[in-house]
Amino acid sequence: MKVSYYPGCTLKTKAKDLDFYLRKCAGVLGVEVEEIENWQCCGGVFTTASDEIATKLSSVRALSEARDKGQKLLTVCSACHNVIKQTNYQIKNDADFAARANNYMQQDVPYEGEAEVVHFLELLRDEIGFDAIREKVTDALKDKKIAAYYGCLLLRPGKVMQLDDAENPSIMEELIEAMGATPVVSPYRNECCGGYVVLDDAKSAEKKSTAITENAKTMGADMIVTACPLCKYNLEKHDQSIPVVYVTELLAEALGIKEGV
Amino acid sequence: MNKKAIRDEIIHISGVNPKKCMKCGKCSGTCPSYNEMEYHPHQFVYMVESGDIEPLMHSDSLYKCLSCFACVERCPRGVEPAKIIEAVRLMTVRQQGANHLKSDAIPELLDENLPQQAIVSAMRKYSK
Ligand code: SF4
């Protein structure tokens, strides 16, 4: 299968591993990943105000390109996924926004929300299947106890994101189990790491992040897995005693296409 | 803008109907930034409803919200308080010279691991 892929700005700079191992894993799992041409930064956060148009056009462009190719639009960075998926939802459900965005863009075919946005985790669960992954993994992660950290962006708002039950998700735990490791469930797995507030109020972000890492350690985790570069940054900055790894990197290790973590 | 115009604009761009709120306080109870805030999510909702918006527009609480959507997910009435906070914040930062984070302040906030995502997100939330 072939999918359009939106990597996002952070994956080209500070989060190269997230991107590199996505491509490696997709290759081994038989998915052809075609990067969107001339994509632009999604802006990192979705603005909920209905009169914000300009800041959402980069998402609309990426979505239109996937639609034109008849492909799903694959994301992996939680922030890009959230922004693009929320923009797609708005264009489908807010006729005024759709009209204004399309009037600005003047494309041959107006974009009406036809593309489907899929996160890498959804690709693994719904297209490839956790059973297929289970068959391909080595025993590299056999003795590892891993806490999934979802954060906010992958799950909320639940009615838009629909990745999983927003209050009691299990997709990452199921993947951890399929990769041959033991999932550790922390009640803080869908609480916020502090996000961008780290730039304005570092103390506030520190409190949020350390609550998450402390709890993961208390629950017996040896490492934390995430799909978000900003979550990884916040968790690592405020607590160096537990490793935080990207989901793609961990899968590469499980598949035996990466040396160590 | 007069009080009523500001209230109408906030309700319009947020799409929130504050009348739906039953003042249960669940949004504030679940808010991870509760302790950093002078005004809490449920207060944003009823102060916008009553037109008492000036204090909110001048409060640092605008910048303490993490946009984590916990309040949106957990409000039993579907009020979506984060959207009202965002609209009040936009009313403030859209004023001339009212950017909370100025781009020339960014270089000293950088460290070698900081992802671009943090910078673009903060600029989007704090500035226009
Ligand atoms: S979105 Fe903002 S107000 Fe709502 S729970 Fe999160 S930090 Fe609190």
Ligand code: SF4
């Ligand atoms: S949770 Fe909803 S109904 Fe309860 S106080 Fe907050 S906004 Fe109002």
